[in-house]
Amino acid sequence: MSGHGNMNLTLKVWKQKNKDTKGKFETYQAKGISPDMSFLEMFDVVNEQLISGNQEPIAFDHDCREGICGACSMYINGRPHGPKGGVTTCQLHMRSFKDGDTIVVEPWRSAAFPVIKDLAVDRSSFDRIISAGGFVSVNTGNSKDANNILINKDDADEAFNAAACIGCGACVAACKNSSAMLFVSAKVSQLALLPQGQIERYDRVLNMVKQMDEEGFGNCTNTGACEAECPKSISLENIARLNREYSAAKLMQDKVN
């Protein structure tokens, strides 16, 4: 099986039965890995070997495998989504490693992301933050004319950049405080920048921040690790905007909060 240029690797992978049990590292040998494989394909090969040897495969999240769904979530050699910038784990190729390397693979670590099994974590805390305010309420009915609402190009671009967030949780995984500020700031920004988002603007930021805190995420200390590790390169400027939106909501909203 080991063809020309193929690699043999040692994997140290976190194995955990479920969220109520204690996990531990298991060592696996990944043999004959093509440098052109993605990191997830390498795991597929290892899992096939495990299954054919009557062993339990390693559980991990994956879906689109083209970097847009936000499902994959591996903390590889001390960094979320591995050593390359601006890519998800599924876009990481084995040529980023050397033959004979030992690779340590861990799940996202956060109280708000409990481990479901092995490398798969429960990120429904993100869904609950979105449910708390990451939406615009619109009346259903006939579709409106395109370009009915004019939007400044700069604002549209900024909103689009924020909307690029795929909600993978790498920001939380990278942050030494397990803060979800980059995720929440991107979701608040994409709507705060657009006219459609203005009606619920203040309720949105207050409710989303409240939910974020209730989920048990940590506090941002502006280290910038989230921005550096974000596969979609979401900017820290969004966090400043979130802080601004929050202050504005506190000051401007007429309700007693």
Add this chain to the structure above:
Amino acid sequence: MSNKTGLLTSSIGKKILMGITGLFLISFLLVHCFINALIFFNDGGETFNKGAEFMGTNWLIRTMEIVLFIGIFAHIFLALKLTLDNRKARPIGYQLVNGTANSTWYSRWMGLLGTLILMFLIIHLAHFWVQSRFTDNLAHTREHIVGNQITMFDRMSIVFSELWIVVLYCLSMVSLAYHLLHGFQSAFQSLGLNHKKYSPLIKTTGVAFSILIPLIFASMPLVMHFGIIK
């Protein structure tokens, strides 16, 4: 919809207070540095002692001294609260963390740098502030000396005659410099004061401040120890 997320309870609220107290302490450093730099007149501490007298007797400054202590305690209390919360947010740590790949070491070690500064602060207050506020050992100026009293400038000469104290002060200023290097721009970010045009200016000012102010402070024990200023 009601939100019971106050300034003291919400994550962003705490960060805003951290930023405000941080900037307030930065403004104090500027005033402190300016007054102390009066020793560079090299007039036997005459100008400096006048400055110290003004700071010690002006009612506005004395009121601000109380506000300053509140600011310091709030900054420390918030830091402890945030650190404990953050520990809880990751009960099981990583086996392998490559922090250098995504952030500066001093941004990750703000708590340790702050603790070193606090330890220095306690020693520093014992050296000078306690002497001037709670004992009769110091006179405001030479003209006011009664009995065995000395001036604040004389006190500096005595304290900085010990080499290990000079070394301690200089090392503490290194801690301060790194704490400021992250803290200065971080405070603006926490307050949401971010702008494509002005943020680079804030960052440059922050770096300049973080290097210059601790450097001027560190030079004071050095010049007094080696008798350049006397």
